[in-house]
Amino acid sequence: MYDDELQPRTRAVPERCTDGPGAILVGVDGSTSSLRAAAYAAGLARRQRSKLVVVYVRPPASYALPVAGAAVTVLQAQDAIEQELRTAMEQRVAALDVDVELVVRTGEPYAELLDVAQMIHADAVIVGRSTKILHRIMGSLAVKLTRCGRWPVTVVP
Template identity: 75%
Template sequence: MIDDELRPRARPIPDRCADGPGTIVVGIDGSDSSLHAAAYAAGLARRQGSRLVVVYVRKLASPALPLAGAVVAVIDAQDQIERELRTAVEQRVSLLALDVELVVRTGEPYAELIEVAEQVHADAVIVGRSTKLLHRVMGSLAVKLVRAGRWPVTVVP
């Protein structure tokens, strides 16, 4: 028989694992790989009890687009993506009982993701793999984030 003083005492279980990421930032642009990244990030945030910050960066309309109609089409497409993301966050993610925030910015994705990650004190950044051939030569968003070396970066295919 073990004396009560020698018996190991149960420690209270913390609400959140202290060794996992407290805040996860995920970049979304509406592509399949970015939606896979969002699903992965949501699962990770749920398992770790982390805050999830979803970042959608609307790109500035390029002056190289020769027709006003093309600019309007780009803006309409971005509006549609933003509406779908808001709906997904409100409906799907709320079912998972996550602490989630959608941040919409306009600008260059790399700069905006870095700024948001710094503002929210991110512990991890998750993005989807680029499917553009030019990024293999010039460097993708994921490669730039890894080179920044500020957070662990996970690239989801």
């Protein structure tokens, strides 16, 4: 008999949630596909015990300045979307026991998502599928994020 056979063997306890993502970033804009992406990201964060960072990027009001009175309407719509996101997070995500944070930025969505992803050291980025025809020609946000090649990108239909 060898000495190591006499000692009781202990099972190694597997590490929990260290292989999965530590921070998941999801971009939302109020569209149906982005809300599906948020739901998918919340479920993934719950299963992986990851932090969920929800990013809402408000387009600058300067886009609406050429149309008289449109800037106020655009700002009101953006405020309504932001409030809906906050309410949804408080009601739905809190029940999932997920560490969630809402980040609201103003600017171009691609640049702002890159900035937030770098700031939080995101391990995964999740976005909804674009429904705009122009994105088939110029490239959608999801395509730009994928080409960036810094994080795994999941596109939710």
